[in-house]
Amino acid sequence: xxxxxxxxxxLIGLIIGFFYTPIVFxxxxxxxxxxxxxxTRNDANGETFTITxxxxxxxxxxxxxxxxxxxxxxxxxxxxxxxxxxxxxxxTLSYSNPSPDSLIFFNFSNDVLAPGDxxxxxxxxxxxxxxxxxIVSSVTAFGSPAGTDTDTHNISISTSNGDLxxxxxxxxxxxxxxxNEWVELYVVTGDNxxxxxISNQNGxxxxxxxxxxxxxxxxxxxxxSGTDDFVGPVYHFYAGGGEFFTDAGDDILLTTDLGNDVDxxxxxxxxxVNAPPCDMPWVNDIDITGxxxxxxxxxxxxxxxxxxxxDWVIRTGGxxxxxxxxxxxxxxxxxxxxxxxxxxxxxxxxxxIRITNIGGSALEDFTVxxxxxxxxDYKSTSQIINGGLTLSSPGDFVTTVFSPDSVRWQFNAAQxxxxxxxxxxxHYMQTDCTVLSATYINPVQIRGEDxxxxxxxxxTTFTHDVVIGNLVLEVVAIEKxxxxxxxxxxVIGSFEDTIRVEVRLKNTGEGRLFNVTDSTTWFADFVYVxxxxxxxxxxxxxxxxxxxxxxxxxxxxxxxxxYSFEVYVNGCDSxxxxxxxxxxxxxGSQTVSTGLTFLLKQPNVNITFPGTxxxxxxxxxxxxxxxxxxxxxxxxxxxxQSDLNASTxxxxxxxxxxxxxxxxxxxTYTGNGGTLFGDSTTTLSFDVRQADLCAxxxxxxxxxxxxxxxxxxxxxx
Numbered sequence: 169x170x171x172x173x174x175x176x177x178x179l180i181g182l183i184i185g186f187f188y189t190p191i192v193f194x195x196x197x198x199x200x201x202x203x204x205x206x207x208t209r210n211d212a213n214g215e216t217f218t219i220t221x222x223x224x225x226x227x228x229x230x231x232x233x234x235x236x237x238x239x240x241x242x243x244x245x246x247x248x249x250x251x252x253x254x255x256x257x258x259x260t261l262s263y264s265n266p267s268p269d270s271l272i273f274f275n276f277s278n279d280v281l282a283p284g285d286x287x288x289x290x291x292x293x294x295x296x297x298x299x300x301x302x303i304v305s306s307v308t309a310f311g312s313p314a315g316t317d318t319d320t321h322n323i324s325i326s327t328s329n330g331d332l333x334x335x336x337x338x339x340x341x342x343x344x345x346x347x348n349e350w351v352e353l354y355v356v357t358g359d360n361x362x363x364x365x366i367s368n369q370n371g372x373x374x375x376x377x378x379x380x381x382x383x384x385x386x387x388x389x390x391x392x393s394g395t396d397d398f399v400g401p402v403y404h405f406y407a408g409g410g411e412f413f414t415d416a417g418d419d420i421l422l423t424t425d426l427g428n429d430v431d432x433x434x435x436x437x438x439x440x441v442n443a444p445p446c447d448m449p450w451v452n453d454i455d456i457t458g459x460x461x462x463x464x465x466x467x468x469x470x471x472x473x474x475x476x477x478x479d480w481v482i483r484t485g486g487x488x489x490x491x492x493x494x495x496x497x498x499x500x501x502x503x504x505x506x507x508x509x510x511x512x513x514x515x516x517x518x519x520x521i522r523i524t525n526i527g528g529s530a531l532e533d534f535t536v537x538x539x540x541x542x543x544x545d546y547k548s549t550s551q552i553i554n555g556g557l558t559l560s561s562p563g564d565f566v567t568t569v570f571s572p573d574s575v576r577w578q579f580n581a582a583q584x585x586x587x588x589x590x591x592x593x594x595h596y597m598q599t600d601c602t603v604l605s606a607t608y609i610n611p612v613q614i615r616g617e618d619x620x621x622x623x624x625x626x627x628t629t630f631t632h633d634v635v636i637g638n639l640v641l642e643v644v645a646i647e648k649x650x651x652x653x654x655x656x657x658x659v660i661g662s663f664e665d666t667i668r669v670e671v672r673l674k675n676t677g678e679g680r681l682f683n684v685t686d687s688t689t690w691f692a693d694f695v696y697v698x699x700x701x702x703x704x705x706x707x708x709x710x711x712x713x714x715x716x717x718x719x720x721x722x723x724x725x726x727x728x729x730x731y732s733f734e735v736y737v738n739g740c741d742s743x744x745x746x747x748x749x750x751x752x753x754x755x756g757s758q759t760v761s762t763g764l765t766f767l768l769k770q771p772n773v774n775i776t777f778p779g780t781x782x783x784x785x786x787x788x789x790x791x792x793x794x795x796x797x798x799x800x801x802x803x804x805x806x807x808x809q810s811d812l813n814a815s816t817x818x819x820x821x822x823x824x825x826x827x828x829x830x831x832x833x834x835x836t837y838t839g840n841g842g843t844l845f846g847d848s849t850t851t852l853s854f855d856v857r858q859a860d861l862c863a864x865x866x867x868x869x870x871x872x873x874x875x876x877x878x879x880x881x882x883x884x885x
């Protein structure tokens with residue numbers, strides 16, 4: 169049988185489909201089939217494959233056929249046409265493709281393949297939608313008289329074209345006039361959208377201009393008229409035409425400038441809802457029952473594309489959010505009435521937690537938690553306002569305190585925080601004695617779900633300072649005998665002086681002092697002057713027991729709280745006014761004590777003595793002795809002792825407020841009951857004459873004088 173006849177037999181067998189039947193030749197051909205290891209479905213650009221045939225025998229092959237047996241959905245691409253080379257030089261290639269997705273015939277009947285020669289065939293194959301995850305391409309070479317050889321090439325099939333999922337169709341308004349129609353794209357991977365298109369399968373198409381967008385940004389396509397906005401993070405582009413989408417149902421397809429599909433959705437029903445592109449695993453068209461103009465369909469959670477219409481929801485009112493996340497984006501603000509807080513403030517400070525939903529979905533089934541440090545305690549909730557409406561407990565929310573360090577407000581299922589609304593929680597926190605003078609950092613948390621039951625949470629922290637007061641106690645005299653004096657805690661006075669005592673509780677610290685108590689006592693030799701109390705607040709006198717007790721609910725930082733009363737001096741020994749003060753956070757040795765000390769003036773009498781007294785015989789001589797009490801204390805039973813009784817002189821004409829005892833020479837002061845008051849002066853005057861009236865000489869004498877007296881405390885001087 170001639171080689172040509174043999175080739176014809178092989179060709180006839182191939183054409184009638186019997187090429188699967190093994191035909192045995194002596195093995196002189198070697199075939200190698202190569203190409204990409206993977207391809208994507210619906211790849212209209214195709215990939216390049218090669219077939220290499222070598223003659224390994226000692227005889228030339230003058231007729232050669234090559235058959236590529238294609239799997240389903242792998243298509244031959246005749247543009248560009250396949251090419252062939254022999255030993256690197258181009259040769260004529262004949263080919264046919266009777267069935268696009270089954271066989272390719274390559275024929276080299278007029279070219280001799282000498283021993284050691286090789287032919288390389290280069291051609292393109294395309295993919296369709298229905299490829300399995302892996303396929304096998306088989307190639308068989310038939311030579312005359314060289315025989316046959318077969319090789320296979322395995323290809324994995326990817327569902328992604330490389331651009332799929334770069335952008336996500338995230339929200340759309342598809343009903344009503346063109347002015348109401350828009351499509352929001354969420355950027356997953358940044359790219360230049362120049363030449364990209366958005367279209368429906370009804371034939372409307374818009375091509376985007378040159379613009380680079382970044383991950384996390386938004387691109388909004390508007391069907392109506394407007395001015396393009398090229399400034400991120402939200403870019404707006406306008407088609408400037410009429411109604412783009414069909415209200416009852418339609419498709420939205422985003423493709424790149426190379427024709428690769430990026431994302432796809434379908435909504436509603438009707439003839440405009442076609443099958444999705446084969447590289448789009450879309451299921452369950454979006455249900456738009458109840459959708460009206462001004463509403464939108466939105467993906468939830470934001471930017472999470474599952475290619476399933478059941479993950480889309482209808483948004484209304486403020487929840488429609490082109491260019492804004494579809495998720496609840498919670499912004500927490502904390503307002504505190506005072507940046508500084510006081511220790512032991514049982515009345516509490518006012519706090520206001522404000523949480524604003526700035527996202528694209530309402531927040532539902534949510535709880536707010538305020539966590540605080542030791543020494544802080546939740547006191548009460550004054551009001552909670554949600555979107556302008558005041559809520560009530562327990563109908564709208566329940567407050568739970570988790571002792572000792574947190575409070576939780578849990579809102580019932582009917583409460584939701586809509587987009588743009590603010591939740592405001594006004595409440596009071598109190599402190600106890602264990603807080604320190606320090607800066608505290610506390611968190612506030614909110615936890616809930618979006619309208620697709622996806623968990624949403626946010627938190628923030630706030631700082632606040634605790635300041636502590638410092639109690640200083642003073643007990644001072646401010647008046648004596650009705651006359652103001654320089655305030656002093658040590659007063660010198662006299663018997664029966666009247667003293668106004670002022671008790672001062674001063675706060676020299678930075679924080680307020682609460683529930684400050686004071687107890688002030690006057691000792692036994694002071695007598696309370698009835699009706700002399702001045703002051704306000706909770707001051708209670710106990711006159712029989714000689715003390716005051718006082719309670720001051722608040723003493724502000726830098727301020728004083730005072731009260732005063734009068735006592736008069738009625739003795740000599742117990743002349744103190746002690747006081748003790750404190751507040752609940754300072755006990756025992758931390759209390760402050762002080763007091764007023766009254767120093768009773770003692771008498772100090774000075775006598776101005778005369779010099780030598782000359783007494784002429786027969787004539788009297790007047791003697792004057794100024795007596796001054798200079799120290800303020802009273803001199804009782806005042807006597808001036810002298811030795812005149814031992815002289816030859818006689819005493820006569822003694823001043824009316826004095827008496828003379830000739831037996832012992834004493835002059836006794838009889839004015840004021842024998843009391844020489846403090847800071848007073850009197851004069852002892854009397855006449856002396858010689859006892860011998862006949863003496864004709866002048867008599868000079870020296871007399872000793874000694875004042876003797878007692879103080880009111882019976883001290884002898």
